[in-house]
Amino acid sequence: MFDLTIRKRQESLGWTAVLIYSGAVAMALLFSAGLLFFQGNSPIEGLSLLLEGAFGSSYAIEDCLIKAIPIYLCALGVAIAFKLQIWNIGAEGQFALGAIGATWVAITFPGHSSWVMIPSMMAAAFLCGGLWGVIPAVLKLKANANEIIVTLMLNYIAILILDYLVYGPWKSPDSFGFPMTQEFSSGAIIGKIGETNLNWGLLICLISGLVIYIFFKFTVMGFELKASGENVRAARYARFPYGRLVIISMLLSGAFAGWAGFVEASATLNRLQPTIMVGYGYTAIVVAWLARLNPFYIGISSFLLAGLRVGVENLQLELQVPAAFGEIMEGLILLTILAGTFFINYRFVRRPRP
Amino acid sequence: MKQPADIVIALEGISKSFGKVHANKDICLTIRKGTVKALLGENGAGKSTLMSILAGRLQPDSGSITVDGTPTHFSSAKEAIDVGIGMVYQHFKLVESMTVAENVFLGQEGGRMLKPRAMETRVRELANAYNLDIDPAATVADLSMGEKQRVEILKLLLRKSRILIFDEPTAVLTPQEGDELFKALSFMADQGKSIVFISHKLGEVMRVADEVAILRKGEIIEEKSISEVTSKDDLARMMVGKETFLSVVKNKVEGGELVLDVKGLDGNGLKGISLNLRRGEILGIVGVAGNGQKPLVETICGLQAPEKGEITILGKSWKSFFSRRKNQDTLSYIPEDRIGLATCPSMNLSDNFLLTTRKGFKRGPWLRRKRVESESQNVVDRFSVLPGHISAQARHLSGGNLQKLVLGREFFRNPGLIVAEQPTQGLDIATAKAIWDHLVTARESAGILLVTGDLNEAFSLSDRVAVMFEGEIVDLFEVTDMEKRGRIGLMMAGAA
Numbered sequence: 123m124f125d126l127t128i129r130k131r132q133e134s135l136g137w138t139a140v141l142i143y144s145g146a147v148a149m150a151l152l153f154s155a156g157l158l159f160f161q162g163n164s165p166i167e168g169l170s171l172l173l174e175g176a177f178g179s180s181y182a183i184e185d186c187l188i189k190a191i192p193i194y195l196c197a198l199g200v201a202i203a204f205k206l207q208i209w210n211i212g213a214e215g216q217f218a219l220g221a222i223g224a225t226w227v228a229i230t231f232p233g234h235s236s237w238v239m240i241p242s243m244m245a246a247a248f249l250c251g252g253l254w255g256v257i258p259a260v261l262k263l264k265a266n267a268n269e270i271i272v273t274l275m276l277n278y279i280a281i282l283i284l285d286y287l288v289y290g291p292w293k294s295p296d297s298f299g300f301p302m303t304q305e306f307s308s309g310a311i312i313g314k315i316g317e318t319n320l321n322w323g324l325l326i327c328l329i330s331g332l333v334i335y336i337f338f339k340f341t342v343m344g345f346e347l348k349a350s351g352e353n354v355r356a357a358r359y360a361r362f363p364y365g366r367l368v369i370i371s372m373l374l375s376g377a378f379a380g381w382a383g384f385v386e387a388s389a390t391l392n393r394l395q396p397t398i399m400v401g402y403g404y405t406a407i408v409v410a411w412l413a414r415l416n417p418f419y420i421g422i423s424s425f426l427l428a429g430l431r432v433g434v435e436n437l438q439l440e441l442q443v444p445a446a447f448g449e450i451m452e453g454l455i456l457l458t459i460l461a462g463t464f465f466i467n468y469r470f471v472r473r474p475r476p
Numbered sequence: 477m478k479q480p481a482d483i484v485i486a487l488e489g490i491s492k493s494f495g496k497v498h499a500n501k502d503i504c505l506t507i508r509k510g511t512v513k514a515l516l517g518e519n520g521a522g523k524s525t526l527m528s529i530l531a532g533r534l535q536p537d538s539g540s541i542t543v544d545g546t547p548t549h550f551s552s553a554k555e556a557i558d559v560g561i562g563m564v565y566q567h568f569k570l571v572e573s574m575t576v577a578e579n580v581f582l583g584q585e586g587g588r589m590l591k592p593r594a595m596e597t598r599v600r601e602l603a604n605a606y607n608l609d610i611d612p613a614a615t616v617a618d619l620s621m622g623e624k625q626r627v628e629i630l631k632l633l634l635r636k637s638r639i640l641i642f643d644e645p646t647a648v649l650t651p652q653e654g655d656e657l658f659k660a661l662s663f664m665a666d667q668g669k670s671i672v673f674i675s676h677k678l679g680e681v682m683r684v685a686d687e688v689a690i691l692r693k694g695e696i697i698e699e700k701s702i703s704e705v706t707s708k709d710d711l712a713r714m715m716v717g718k719e720t721f722l723s724v725v726k727n728k729v730e731g732g733e734l735v736l737d738v739k740g741l742d743g744n745g746l747k748g749i750s751l752n753l754r755r756g757e758i759l760g761i762v763g764v765a766g767n768g769q770k771p772l773v774e775t776i777c778g779l780q781a782p783e784k785g786e787i788t789i790l791g792k793s794w795k796s797f798f799s800r801r802k803n804q805d806t807l808s809y810i811p812e813d814r815i816g817l818a819t820c821p822s823m824n825l826s827d828n829f830l831l832t833t834r835k836g837f838k839r840g841p842w843l844r845r846k847r848v849e850s851e852s853q854n855v856v857d858r859f860s861v862l863p864g865h866i867s868a869q870a871r872h873l874s875g876g877n878l879q880k881l882v883l884g885r886e887f888f889r890n891p892g893l894i895v896a897e898q899p900t901q902g903l904d905i906a907t908a909k910a911i912w913d914h915l916v917t918a919r920e921s922a923g924i925l926l927v928t929g930d931l932n933e934a935f936s937l938s939d940r941v942a943v944m945f946e947g948e949i950v951d952l953f954e955v956t957d958m959e960k961r962g963r964i965g966l967m968m969a970g971a972a
Contacts, residue, residue, distance in 0.1 A: 342841060
């Protein structure tokens with residue numbers, strides 16, 4: 123007979139960590155297969171439809187990449203705040219505000235060339251998303267308000283503002299009563315890369331990821347942010363400007379989510395409408411966590427989670443699985459990843475019973 | 477001397493490695509009934525590892541543990557507690573917001589309903605039986621360190637522990653509390669309990685232990701009865717394996733300009749503190765812990781604002797000094813809490829080096845990584861911080877090596893004023909000596925405020941000594957004043 127006991131790991135892990143996280147994702151897939159089975163579908167068929175839908179054709183992969191762009195930007199933002207141990211779950215709202223800011227520029231000053239429009243829309247999205255992120259930071263510092271609650275609540279407010287605008291003042295006269303703005307002028311639309319369906323938002327992702335990597339590795343403020351996240355008391359001792367760091371990390375966090383909103387409105391929808399809110403801001407939390415806050419891994423994991431969304435669409439079509447199935451899978455992945463961190467820190471040891 | 481009593485626990489051939497480090501090598505140790513056994517050794521000698529093995533928190537790679545003649549294997553602390561082995565850790569594991577009785581009974585409530593009265597009565601009986609003075613209804617957060625330690629002891633006694641292990645029990649105590657602890661230890665031993673206590677303070681080992689085992693580099697060097705030990709020096713020699721001198725050579729430095737001037741500092745538990753410090757001087761602040769040293773240090777180091785009074789640091793008022801801080805010729809604070817305050821445990825040494833020196837490695841917004849690496853490696857080498865490479869994580873360093881890193885980092889900025897708080901607490905003799913030498917050298921270009929509970933340290937290093945009691949400086953005198961030195965115990969107790 124054998125006994126299992128739990129031991130704390132005394133050495134840090136190398137490749138085993140990758141194995142553990144892959145195992146966690148596999149576990150989530152297994153649970154999902156179980157769900158499919160209970161629905162009366164064949165789990166094998168379901169999962170293969172999911173994978174095929176996501177990565178089975180060049181069109182699908184293109185679709186994954188397109189969806190991965192806003193997810194990547196949101197997750198990058200979330201990761202910056204998480205680095206400082208500020209739990210920003212408001213990427214969804216910051217995304218909405220970014221889209222609103224960009225749209226304001228697009229419909230207020232139409233007709234300019236894209237050399238003027240795109241940068242000013244980016245600036246507006248950066249500011250609106252960023253300031254939406256700064257609100258909880260200020261409340262945290264001044265009133266000691268819990269940022270988890272505040273960022274979550276602000277998501278609902280942001281979505282209501284967006285709804286108000288597209289149902290009200292910004293509603294296009296020729297939308298047949300549908301809640302949407304007029305279509306952006308061509309200068310306000312991010313173009314496609316060559317012959318593909320991919321848009322240049324991909325380039326924004328690459329540059330942002332690189333900038334953030336450099337920021338954390340080679341700048342004084344990046345170092346201060348990272349160190350404050352490790353040990354707030356040491357940050358106080360070393361006289362880091364902690365308040366300023368919280369504000370800046372939330373500003374950047376919100377700004378990147380804002381850019382995601384801008385890319386989505388400009389490149390994908392070409393206008394602002396309520397269907398822009400599809401939960402990328404929440405997916406970003408799973409992505410950032412899965413990638414352990416590393417900008418490079420965030421790239422990989424946002425592609426995978428985008429694949430999940432695309433694959434589930436296929437599943438919906440073929441097996442009439444409800445749309446919520448994708449969200450359930452996403453939640454399962456987050457849970458198994460969180461459970462997986464237990465195995466990063468501990469291990470089971472078998473020993474013969476005396 | 478007591479007669480050799482029954483062996484309760486025998487450890488044989490215990491070995492334990494962490495990666496390539498052999499923390500324990502082939503250790504044999506016996507613990508007898510009714511005996512106080514001291515485990516003496518430098519930092520990193522393997523004392524804590526050995527005791528964690530005995531307490532079931534770690535599992536040995538090889539070797540056997542025999543309890544009452546039966547070979548035993550512990551896979552968790554709970555199994556060790558079940559056979560009567562309990563440990564009081566250096567950092568107490570108590571729920572601050574609960575009462576003493578609730579803490580003692582935590583996990584042993586028996587049934588779903590709490591019976592506060594009955595629990596308090598039981599704890600009171602237990603405390604009386606072992607002469608431990610404590611109020612079972614008090615909230616733990618309000619207790620002194622000594623009282624909290626008694627709660628930990630009561631927890632073990634309630635669980636009928638026969639072998640009580642103490643990890644550096646006096647590190648957090650005032651001298652008086654230490655005395656009370658020693659009385660309690662002897663009393664418990666007389667009641668048939670076996671006590672193991674880990675220490676590196678020779679004096680207390682000589683005072684309270686019946687037997688002593690000396691660990692060096694993971695091996696037991698010597699295990700003998702205390703009556704066979706001839707002198708402290710004897711123990712020290714066995715511990716470090718070489719002659720150590722407990723005094724510091726200090727050449728006279730002419731006093732320079734004022735680097736710190738405190739006038740009438742009041743509030744935050746301080747009462748009318750006035751003192752000054754010149755470059756080239758060490759001012760020792762002694763006193764029983766909790767008599768205002770903490771607020772004084774935190775105010776001087778800018779962690780809290782002065783309520784009333786004036787502080788001038790390096791010629792500037794407190795406010796202007798802390799609003800615009802220079803990187804060189806500044807204030808360096810070497811805090812007591814090395815792991816929680818002075819360093820980030822999961823960052824590497826060069827990042828930890830950067831914590832306070834970052835402004836010196838700036839070029840615009842950029843960090844000059846190459847220079848950081850070479851300078852931090854330099855400091856690591858010069859202060860012989862082990863392991864000697866900057867990619868090691870701070871949490872893998874022993875207390876002494878961490879302190880050397882902090883010291884190296886703080887001296888790197890050429891401070892004009894150094895506030896050193898318990899700089900050698902918990903360190904072995906060789907490291908403490910090295911730290912003292914570093915401080916004495918630093919004195920040549922800085923004024924040092926040395927806050928310490930160790931009188932030997934205060935007298936060896938200081939030029940002047942201030943005694944604090946209940947937030948006041950009761951006396952401030954030249955270290956050469958032998959008459960005052962003789963009365964320092966009374967001053968610390970507020971009786972002079």
